[in-house]
Amino acid sequence: MPLDPEFVTALSEHSIELDDAVAEKIQHYVTVMWRWNEDINLTRHTTWDLFVSRDLRDCLQLAPLLEAGEEVLDLGSGNGIPGIPLAILRPDIEVSLAESVAKRAKVLSEIVGEIGVQVTVYGARGEDLLEDFRFTSVVSRAVGSIAKFCRWIEERWMNVDRLLLIKGPKWLEERGEARHLGVLANLQLRKVAAYPLGDAEESEGVILQIWPKESTRYQE
Numbered sequence: 333m334p335l336d337p338e339f340v341t342a343l344s345e346h347s348i349e350l351d352d353a354v355a356e357k358i359q360h361y362v363t364v365m366w367r368w369n370e371d372i373n374l375t376r377h378t379t380w381d382l383f384v385s386r387d388l389r390d391c392l393q394l395a396p397l398l399e400a401g402e403e404v405l406d407l408g409s410g411n412g413i414p415g416i417p418l419a420i421l422r423p424d425i426e427v428s429l430a431e432s433v434a435k436r437a438k439v440l441s442e443i444v445g446e447i448g449v450q451v452t453v454y455g456a457r458g459e460d461l462l463e464d465f466r467f468t469s470v471v472s473r474a475v476g477s478i479a480k481f482c483r484w485i486e487e488r489w490m491n492v493d494r495l496l497l498i499k500g501p502k503w504l505e506e507r508g509e510a511r512h513l514g515v516l517a518n519l520q521l522r523k524v525a526a527y528p529l530g531d532a533e534e535s536e537g538v539i540l541q542i543w544p545k546e547s548t549r550y551q552e
């Protein structure tokens with residue numbers, strides 16, 4: 333499928349370079365996802381510029397943080413961000429999606445089936461899945477506050493090495509709340525990526541890594 337000129341323009345305006353084969357797969361995902369979006373609410377980012385500047389940018393920041401061979405769960409995948417682009421950008425990792433709304437989970441299965449990416453979709457709450465399945469990284473965007481995630485994972489760290497949360501500028505408030513509630517007491521939190529969101533307020537997007545204090549895995 334040739335690349336849509338508007339997608340190519342958006343990539344170039346946001347200084348993003350992708351292999352043609354990767355760009356084609358991403359375009360396939362987005363066009364299929366937008367088609368479903370006409371029937372079921374999945375995204376408000378319905379232009380190439382919004383997709384590239386908001387969604388793809390986050391996925392491109394997340395992708396290099398993962399190690400080859402990781403088993404990754406995208407908790408609260410919704411429209412497939414970040415899990416589906418991640419699976420396209422990093423075919424050397426195993427990606428699963430958890431989506432608690434059954435209708436959306438079914439659509440996610442249809443999307444990954446149609447575009448032919450190797451991704452497992454669970455129609456379930458992510459924190460419930462973590463009782464039975466193990467993942468090296470749980471990644472997520474726009475699902476819950478830092479405190480909410482800490483509580484969801486509190487009793488399940490034996491099945492997760494780390495959380496990687498994509499956050500906007502409110503992350504500092506969220507960290508304050510999580511500290512206040514004491515849910516970070518046994519955890520380490522590090523900002524592992526920071527990047528301009530390109531908006532008028534010149535705000536910053538970040539990726540936060542959270543993992544148990546007792547684990548030496550991510551020490552510098």
Ligand SMILES: C[S@@+](CC[C@H](N)C(=O)[O-])C[C@H]1O[C@@H](n2cnc3c(N)ncnc32)[C@H](O)[C@@H]1O
Pocket residue numbers: 407408409410411412413414430431432433436456457458459472473474475
């Ligand atoms: C605002 S959307 C975000 C979608 C996508 N991650 C993004 O960044 O565009 C949040 C999605 O997470 C789902 N969700 C919320 N809590 C969840 C949980 N505990 N486990 C799985 N899915 C959850 C919701 O049903 C919804 O589809």
